[in-house]
Amino acid sequence: MTPAEFREYGKKVVDQIADYQEAIESYPVLSTISPGDIRKNLPEQAPEKGEPFETILSDWQEKILPGITHWQSPNFFAYFSANASGPAILGDLVSSGLGVQGMLWATSPACTELEAHMMDWLIDLLDLPTHFRSDTEGGGVIQDTASSGTLCALLAARERATRFRSNEEGLKSHLVAYTSSQAHSSVEKAVKIAGLGRTNLRIIGVDKEFAMNPDTLENEIRKDREEGRIPTFVCATVGTTSSTAIDPVHTIGEICRQHGIWLHVDAAMAGPAAACPEFRHIHDGIELADSYAFNPHKWMLTNFDCSAFFVRDREVLIRTLTILPEYLRNRATDSGEVTDYRDWQIQLGRRFRALKLWFVLRYYGKEGIRRHIRNCIELAGRFRSWVGEDPEYELLAPTPLNTVCFRHRKGDLFNEELMNRLNAEGKIYLTHTRLDGKFSLRLAVGQPQTEEKHVKGAWDRIRETALSAGSRQKNGSGSAGKRVFTSG
């Protein structure tokens, strides 16, 4: 494709994306296709001869769009948000256009330097501890995901605890990791990958607000020590995936200090709330963390992937992950004056992800980020108050931020079928969790385009759907109604 052709088609693609943004509310939020529907419409093999770009441009809309779940819809209330935004999309386009590999400082100095600089900007934006800054012994890096950040933290913790001798016979089987029953599944995955073994992960119970119980944590740590094991790693969560519960990081941090344990704080979704001074308390105690991560790619207007990961002592992380084959040797690396981010992550290659973050932070400013966060939290608060005022519904967890956990009082099966019917209808999309064994609906507000009318619309849809089910049940009119809505 020549630059002239690229110019022509590139403009068309941008137009198509803008059209998509304008029309997004007209699509069913959750894709309604059946398994295999997309592949059915694709040729068996790649074409032998190249095709006109025009055909490709119309095909993605015709053949792919029906299989898309519209994460950017203002009526998307499922899981967590995965914000895209104009400046982030365009920043990513520039990154793709440059097509650089940022594994070493020398392979594109701007890629490393802008990244280090953006990480420092984030420290200022969220008022994170200054010992995470690049001009200290710590530092920040963009990982692909929070899962990778957790794994890197655990690997560094493992090496610190064993003085870089974790490969010695049997040592790994003595190391123990701790996290709460509400922590993200990536912690368990990291424990598996790091070779500690599932039996060396202690799942700590939670209080009635679903936050880790620090007394239980301390007891487990003491027990492990008495039995000759080495408590190595604690992962605390700020904003759990289920209910946005916030672990008592300060108390947990003091326990970790006392026992020489690495504390990682996972704030993947909730982190950006700390851009607003009134929500900064979510990070109370964070100064005791050895590492911390949050995802601009969830709730901070930056397209996937972009996960910000910070460490207090970068030497431990780098020594854990560094490998220097001959073909990567270069003068800048040898001089020790530069950062080579390949040593801060699992993989070697890396995209220029700092560009989209730079575009986002400059375009919206700190003020724009705060406005977005406040809007979501305010709307979630309004939804919560509507639920609270309706005697047919109950709230199942506190709402410290943007996620409301609630359900109809008719029980598990009823709520499950209510959710399935709402999602099949396509006007809104929401998902569930289980809290205290109860099937709970979750409404997470995280989209920049979501306004009060969308949240109010969601509440109306929920109540109408539940009501129509109730009356159908009473009249016994139609077996479908009976099958779909059963009191459980």
Ligand SMILES: *Cc1c(COP(=O)(O)O)cnc(C)c1O
């Ligand atoms: C979403 C989430 C994760 C996983 O994030 P990835 O970036 O997809 O790995 C981990 N922890 C928490 C608390 C999350 O909300």
